[in-house]
Amino acid sequence: xxxxxxxxxxxxxxxxxxxxxxxxxxxxxxxxxxxxxxxxxxxxxxxxxxxxxxxxxxxxxxxxxxxxxxxxxxxxxxxxxxxxxxxxxxxxxxxxxxxxxxxxxxxxxxxxxxxxxxxxxxxxxxxxxxxxxxxxxxxxxxxxxxxxxxxxxxxxxxxxxxxxxxxxxxxxxxxxxxxxxxxxxxxxxxxxxxxxxxxxxxxxxxxxxxxxxxxxxxxxxxxxxxxxxxxxxxxxxxxxxxxxxxxxxxxxxxxxxxxxxxxxxxxxxxxxxxxxxxxxxxxxxxxxxxxxxxxxxxxxxxxxxxxxxxxxxxxxxxxxxxxxxxxxxxxxxxxxxxxxxxxxxxxxxxxxxxx
Amino acid sequence: xxxxxxxxxxxxxxxxxxxxxxxxxxxxxxxxxxxxxxxxxxxxxxxxxxxxxxxxxxxxxxxxxxxxxxxxxxxxxxxxxxxxxxxxxxxxxxxxxxxxxxxxxxxxxxxxxxxxxxxxxxxxxxxxxxxxxxxxxxxxxxxxxxxxxxxxxxxxxxxxxxxxxxxxxxxxxxxxxxxxxxxxxxxxxxxxxxxxxxxxxxxxxxxxxxxxxxxxxxxxxxxxxxxxxxxxxxxxxxxxxxxxxxxxxxxxxxxxxxxxxxxxxxxxxxxxxxxxxxxxxxxxxxxxxxxxxxxxxxxxxxxxxxxxxxxxxxxxxxxxxxxxxxxxxxxxxxxxxxxxxxxxxxxxxxxxxxxxxxxxxxxxxxxxxxxxxxxxxxxxxxxxxxxxxxxxxxxxxxxxxxxxxxxxxxxxxxxx
Numbered sequence: 001x002x003x004x005x006x007x008x009x010x011x012x013x014x015x016x017x018x019x020x021x022x023x024x025x026x027x028x029x030x031x032x033x034x035x036x037x038x039x040x041x042x043x044x045x046x047x048x049x050x051x052x053x054x055x056x057x058x059x060x061x062x063x064x065x066x067x068x069x070x071x072x073x074x075x076x077x078x079x080x081x082x083x084x085x086x087x088x089x090x091x092x093x094x095x096x097x098x099x100x101x102x103x104x105x106x107x108x109x110x111x112x113x114x115x116x117x118x119x120x121x122x123x124x125x126x127x128x129x130x131x132x133x134x135x136x137x138x139x140x141x142x143x144x145x146x147x148x149x150x151x152x153x154x155x156x157x158x159x160x161x162x163x164x165x166x167x168x169x170x171x172x173x174x175x176x177x178x179x180x181x182x183x184x185x186x187x188x189x190x191x192x193x194x195x196x197x198x199x200x201x202x203x204x205x206x207x208x209x210x211x212x213x214x215x216x217x218x219x220x221x222x223x224x225x226x227x228x229x230x231x232x233x234x235x236x237x238x239x240x241x242x243x244x245x246x247x248x249x250x251x252x253x254x255x256x257x258x259x260x261x262x263x264x265x266x267x268x269x270x271x272x273x274x275x276x277x278x279x280x281x282x283x284x285x286x287x288x289x290x291x292x293x294x295x296x297x298x299x300x301x302x303x304x305x306x307x308x309x310x311x312x313x314x315x316x317x318x319x320x321x322x323x324x325x326x327x328x329x330x331x332x333x334x335x336x337x338x339x340x341x342x343x344x345x346x347x348x349x350x351x352x353x354x355x
Numbered sequence: 356x357x358x359x360x361x362x363x364x365x366x367x368x369x370x371x372x373x374x375x376x377x378x379x380x381x382x383x384x385x386x387x388x389x390x391x392x393x394x395x396x397x398x399x400x401x402x403x404x405x406x407x408x409x410x411x412x413x414x415x416x417x418x419x420x421x422x423x424x425x426x427x428x429x430x431x432x433x434x435x436x437x438x439x440x441x442x443x444x445x446x447x448x449x450x451x452x453x454x455x456x457x458x459x460x461x462x463x464x465x466x467x468x469x470x471x472x473x474x475x476x477x478x479x480x481x482x483x484x485x486x487x488x489x490x491x492x493x494x495x496x497x498x499x500x501x502x503x504x505x506x507x508x509x510x511x512x513x514x515x516x517x518x519x520x521x522x523x524x525x526x527x528x529x530x531x532x533x534x535x536x537x538x539x540x541x542x543x544x545x546x547x548x549x550x551x552x553x554x555x556x557x558x559x560x561x562x563x564x565x566x567x568x569x570x571x572x573x574x575x576x577x578x579x580x581x582x583x584x585x586x587x588x589x590x591x592x593x594x595x596x597x598x599x600x601x602x603x604x605x606x607x608x609x610x611x612x613x614x615x616x617x618x619x620x621x622x623x624x625x626x627x628x629x630x631x632x633x634x635x636x637x638x639x640x641x642x643x644x645x646x647x648x649x650x651x652x653x654x655x656x657x658x659x660x661x662x663x664x665x666x667x668x669x670x671x672x673x674x675x676x677x678x679x680x681x682x683x684x685x686x687x688x689x690x691x692x693x694x695x696x697x698x699x700x701x702x703x704x705x706x707x708x709x710x711x712x713x714x715x716x717x718x719x720x721x722x723x724x725x726x727x728x729x730x731x732x733x734x735x736x737x738x739x740x741x742x743x744x745x746x747x748x749x750x751x752x753x754x755x756x757x758x759x760x761x762x763x764x765x766x767x768x769x770x771x
Contacts, residue, residue: 070733097736100461164614169719194473214636215719230614336476339465343735344472344546350727351548353719 032061033278037089039066040220041243045298046089050286057285060278068218071098074270078103083273087282090128090268092121092335093172098268099127105269105276112284119287120304120322121264124335128266129287130304132295135321135330136173136260139241140233141226142251149233152258153181156209166225166234169215171349172338173235173260176331178205180258190337199345203352215353226252242300242319254319256326260333264304264321296320410749412742413524418466419516422459423450427517430510435537439510444494447504451478451485469737470512470523470533477503511537524743529553549727549744553751556723559641559713560706564653564699566646571654571698572691579661593651601648605712608644609635612716641717645709652705653698660694696763700756707752724748 035051037043043066051062065085067073071094077083090098098104104127109116112129116122119130138155140148145161154161155177167174179189179198182205192198214231216222222236223244238259244250267287269279285291292303293311302320303309309322317323321330338345420427425446433439454460460482464475481501488496497504515521515537526532526539530547534540541547574593578586596604611617612635619631634640664687672682710725724744731741 068733071736072733075736075738094736096461097465100458100465102459102462217714228613228615340468340473340476343469343737346735347546347548350719351544351546354548354551354722355720 031059031278032063033086033275033282034063034065034084035087035089035282036065036067036085038069038219041247041299042239042301045295048298049295050291053291054282054285058281060281062282071103074098074268075101075103078271081272083270085270086273086275086279088268088270089131090266092125092128092130092264092266093338095125095128095266095268096335096339099125103271104128105271105273105279107269108280111280112287114284114287114305118306120306122304125266128268129283131265131267131287131292132301133261133264133304133320133322134301135238135326136168136235137238137241137321138233138255138257139222139226139236139252140255141229142253144229145232148253149255150257151181151255152177154255155233156181156205158209158212161232163232164212164214164230165209166214166216166222166231166236168235169217169353171345172333172342174206175199175202175345175349176260176333177258178202180331181205186258186331189331190334193337194341199348203348206352223248223250223252226250238319238321239299239301242316257329258331259321259326259329261321261327261330264301266304406749409738409742410746412738413746414520414522414743416466416521416523416739417519418462419513420519422454422463423447423513423516426450426513430514431517433510433514435507435511435514438494438505438507441492441494443510444497444504445491448485448488448491448493448497451482452488455482455486466516467509467512471508474503474509477501506535508533508535511535521739524739525747527740528743528747549724552722552724552727553747555721556707556725556748559638559645559709559721559723560703562642563645563649563706564703566642567650567653567702568695568699570646571650572657572695575654575658575661575694578658579664580666593654596647597651601711604648605644605715608640608647608716612640612643635716636718638717638721641713641721644712644716645706648712649702649705653702656697656701657691657694660691660697664690696759700759704752704756707748 037046043064047064051064054060055062067088069091071090074085074088074090075098077085090104095104099106106126107129114129120133121130138149138152142148149155149161155165175193176189179192179202180186182201184192184198193202214225214234216225216234219237219240222234223240225231225234227244227248227250233255238254241252241254245252267283269276269283273279287305289303289305289307290311291308292305293308293313295301295303296312296316300316300319302322303312312320318325320326426443429443429446430439433443451460454463460479461475464478467478468475481497481503484500485497503509511533515523515533523533527542528549530542530550531539532542574589578589578593581589609616613619614631614633614635616634618634619628622628623631668686668690669682672686673679677685707723708725709723710729713721713723714726714729725748728741728744728748731737731744
């Protein structure tokens with residue numbers, strides 16, 4: 001009997017403690033916001049260009065978190081109703097998928113006070129505000145390869161450029177490049193890729209260099225592959241290449257032909273978070289013309305806000321994916337196509353890899 | 356009469372004693388149970404429940420049932436032979452209009468894309484147009500809007516959606532899928548990846564287990580027979596990697612084995628090879644790196660069993676005339692078997708779940724099931740498929756454990 005009473009008391013104590021947690025979790029610290037980004041050189045730049053000035057201007061403290069760019073954690077947070085990330089620097093590739101699943105807040109552009117039509121691809125995302133443009137490009141080391149590749153066809157030309165090539169381990173980007181290199185006009189790429197014959201054609205082209213490919217998955221890998229001499233050329237995100245030149249004294253060069261722009265970053269707000277208003281305040285600040293372009297001072301990812309181009313630092317301009325000179329032969333990727341066919345093509349791609 | 360009374364009294368006493376005994380036994384059991392209760396609760400809350408919940412995802416999916424309730428209900432009576440009748444199309448038109456207003460067609464489309472790639476965007480565009488339809492007949496109108504609605508596989512997919520349970524994810528995990536008429540067919544070879552991945556996982560695990568056994572057994576023997584002073588030093592060298600993160604150890608292999616890495620440079624410096632050899636991003640690197648990480652797990656149980664084998668056994672065998680190999684093979688080795696099976700089982704089962712090491716040092720054709728589970732969880736966000744793969748891996752592991760138990764007997768295993 002005594003032990004039963006003790007047990008009840010213990011339970012009551014546990015209940016009280018647990019209850020106090022529940023009570024203190026929201027509510028506290030109104031003037032702060034948690035922003036999650038990709039870590040590394042990018043987050044360092046964002047901190048200097050956006051997070052710290054925002055805190056200074058508004059008095060809202062910024063707590064930072066990092067993630068790998070995978071959306072699984074957002075889904076887990078929202079579905080378990082324990083959202084702790086107020087704003088996430090998300091990725092174009094999954095922004096719409098999560099939006100459709102109801103995992104992100106729909107952006108109210110009037111509340112934001114920004115002009116949606118002034119944003120590159122602004123109309124493509126109902127749950128995201130484009131923050132900057134990153135491009136998938138081909139890069140090589142000028143110290144080792146004086147006469148580098150000129151067109152995307154050179155990526156597939158192992159006679160002219162013998163040696164290994166680095167490519168991102170994913171179906172997207174590679175299938176498009178294979179078709180362009182095989183002579184498909186850029187505007188027809190997705191039309192061709194939408195047919196079984198087109199998919200076969202793309203894989204057949206990739207077959208020609210399959211044994212010469214080193215696959216990478218994290219953005220930090222390609223500069224390392226180049227520096228180690230593991231590859232003669234590699235696909236990469238343009239900002240990482242500039243970062244290696246600036247901070248590690250490398251002489252890497254970017255080949256802009258068929259650069260895949262349109263894969264960039266968007267600000268998203270996980271649905272049901274406790275500080276949606278502050279999140280809006282931050283996005284309105286960071287995506288404004290005067291502020292968005294200042295990121296280029298620290299890392300050369302071009303602003304998605306067209307009005308921000310005039311605030312871009314002159315030094316970084318040649319390295320930006322959306323600088324006019326670099327856009328001449330650019331290829332516009334189509335997130336809608338990948339939303340539809342991504343699951344199927346990625347499975348085929350995985351099967352092809354393992355063959 | 357008197358004897359009968361005496362008997363019944365004895366019987367009563369007996370009952371009393373038994374009751375007392377049972378009570379004290381029960382109290383003891385209760386006490387023991389109370390002691391393990393915290394751990395049990397901990398395991399249930401942090402282990403059994405989440406894993407069970409995750410495995411439930413493998414067979415449970417109500418996307419279509421919840422978001423297209425009218426269509427799936429109307430399809431219950433459909434026989435699957437011809438296209439459904441007007442009533443079903445009317446239900447579809449209502450559901451599409453609804454989903455357009457509630458913006459749920461994205462979620463429906465994502466689910467449909469899994470089985471019919473490309474159907475998602477057709478669904479979205481039909482939902483937009485269907486929301487403007489004011490009156491029937493809907494069948495002709497919807498087919499006019501998009502030919503998707505005269506494809507029978509769409510209807511059999513929606514009919515299957517009428518149940519909250521689906522075999523789709525489990526089927527896909529073993530390279531089967533639903534055909535156009537709802538029958539089960541093999542996944543086309545271009546897309547079949549999972550059966551090969553399961554076999555590869557088994558193969559790599561067996562190979563790593565064998566390598567660790569071949570490397571670990573002699574070292575364990577040395578450790579067990581050396582004088583304590585030198586064996587302690589060796590022991591530290593064996594255990595040291597335990598304290599290093601697995602990620603660090605794996606990346607160390609990248610540094611060693613890469614194209615211009617230390618191994619290649621040494622070999623070229625010694626003029627053994629003239630071109631750098633392909634040492635990394637292949638099966639060789641995967642097995643080498645995994646074996647290095649798993650070595651202590653195989654070695655330690657063997658070592659602790661060897662420590663308990665008295666050296667006098669071998670001496671006795673030798674003095675009775677056995678040759679040194681015969682004495683080892685017939686007297687010593689059989690006594691180490693419980694340690695060997697414990698170590699190998701430990702390594703083999705840990706290997707089945709490997710993900711990080713093959714991802715970093717393996718090539719694309721060396722990826723194990725763990726890689727696909729991580730990929731479908733984190734990147735593709737297809738948690739149903741990830742759960743199905745995980746469930747199959749778990750069941751296969753338990754099955755192997757059962758077979759092992761039948762063949763060797765788990766109770767014969769000795770860790771110490």
